[in-house]
Amino acid sequence: MQQHNLKPEDAGRPKPGKLIVVGRGEDVPPGHSATVELPGGAEVALHNVAGEFYATENFCPHRGAPLAEGFLCGHVIECGLHGWQFDVRDGKCLTVDEPIKTYRVVLEEGLVKIEEPCPKSQRSADG
Numbered sequence: 001m002q003q004h005n006l007k008p009e010d011a012g013r014p015k016p017g018k019l020i021v022v023g024r025g026e027d028v029p030p031g032h033s034a035t036v037e038l039p040g041g042a043e044v045a046l047h048n049v050a051g052e053f054y055a056t057e058n059f060c061p062h063r064g065a066p067l068a069e070g071f072l073c074g075h076v077i078e079c080g081l082h083g084w085q086f087d088v089r090d091g092k093c094l095t096v097d098e099p100i101k102t103y104r105v106v107l108e109e110g111l112v113k114i115e116e117p118c119p120k121s122q123r124s125a126d127g
């Protein structure tokens, strides 16, 4: 007889990923963004919005400019190259219909941790 480790209510939910320490919160002041790299090689833009941290993919879907080098105003990061805007909370593009990936961020004892996505939950790179 087969045994299943998942409870029925867990079926279909993505498993939580591993939390990766990417730096200290004090290194990214409020209103600023920074580029961090996850062990799997994904480049992530870390944004500090008034002490709350958010993480998005770093490459703008328009022409690939690094979003961490853009302009952060409230919850909106504006690409520094042509001005596309994204909400860092959910990755929604406010300019066109091209959302970006977001990552869960946890701040614990001054350390910023980003949840490394499970391979199945990563967005296709062919878009």
Ligand code: FES
Residues within 6 Å of the ligand: 060, 061, 062, 063, 064, 065, 079, 080, 081, 082, 083, 084
């Ligand atoms: S590269 Fe970001 S708007 Fe063009």
